[in-house]
Amino acid sequence: MITKRIIPCLDVKDGRVVKGVNFLGLHDVSSPVRLAKFYSDCGADELVFYDITASAEGRALFTDILTEVASTIFIPLTVGGGINTVDDFDRVLKCGADKVSVNSGAIRDPSLIPQAARRYGDQCVVLSVDAKRVDGQFRVFAKGGREDTGLDAIQWIKSGVKNGAGEIVLNSIDTDGVKNGFDLEMLEAVCDVVDVPVIASGGAGCVDHFKELFHALPKVDAGLAASIFHFGEVAIPDLKRELAADGINMRLSGF
């Protein structure tokens, strides 16, 4: 049976990984290429790169780095950040990305999802959603979680999938950074309405949170996290072994 995926997320700005990295024995830990290789060797099932650069120079640097990563490691790569047009899809796919994640770009122009899905296939289009509870509703936030769009997250995700999004990354702003576990309630509400893979993001603090996620919500396909992996609080090989010992199907060989 298909395995649950463990996905580290790397935020890249001006060619460096941000959010801080703290590995013992790994020098130059802010190099996206070194870190990507490290994670791939540890058994990460996929990598997500977010380009959080604002400048044109930074964007060019990002695509150079992406090219280097994709020439060095051979696991699926998802790229997001600054994806506003079909040309942006083209730019990162040519550098070796396998999937492209849209967030604010799709909110500004909802036709981006169907356009990209027609050109590259549904499996290539990932809809990433930052959501937060507002007045008893899950609300979509834009611009890195700073702006309330007024959109209902469940409706937004449903329409995104109908228009061709092949995968959902759901990041709960309510649980993000708190390290108290994934937002099971919000994730369940999303799993109930879509039949494409759902990737849980926001809130992982320890191995038990991943156990809880995959046991409580069998429809969730993957867990994504950043700082707990970067800071070595959770080591991916240990995480995968513990999850497998707990009856969760994991990829354990080949790295």
Added chain:
Amino acid sequence: MVAIIDYGVGNLFSLRSSLAAIGAEAVVTGDPEVIRRADKLILPGVGAFQDAAALLRRDGLDRLVTEEAIGGKPLLGICLGMQLLFDVSYEYGEHRGLGLIPGRVVPIADAIPAGLKIPQIGWNALRFPKPSPLFRYIREGDCVYFVHSYYAAGCEDYVTADTEYGAYLTAAVQRDNVFGVQFHPEKSGTVGLDILRAFCEEGAVC
């Protein structure tokens, strides 16, 4: 030299990079002369069967690849490139393939219980119903990366690997010098590289 056949379908960046990583001499080409001179051929492909088959025919590459394969040159079809090896596909209609391996390409949905997600996206383990030289560097149970909504059926005699997704689905086939893998070896980490290495290594594959 290995020729990766470029017929305008999909992105060949990762495949080219992965062959470079294993030290295989490879070119991406649609040039019939280069394809004839190559020792081995890789037929990649993503997207819709009908479009890919039409593109392959447009340049006459369908006939060339078929001739080369019948002449004994090792050929590896990957993902949609593997599906093209069969007689027929039922993806949005009925479309003729290269007919190098008997079988038909049908929706996964016909084989698996309702409730499982389609496409199958992610890492899944391989089972080997019979040995294949393509898998000489890997072990049963190793995982590879799949992205597909259709699979090859009616090719039981040629199945060298399958994978369990509600039912056992064809993951790899071999008929003499013609090989096909449904998954993406260029995205399957070291296991995938070991499969490509087994195919690309100097000398005969089988």
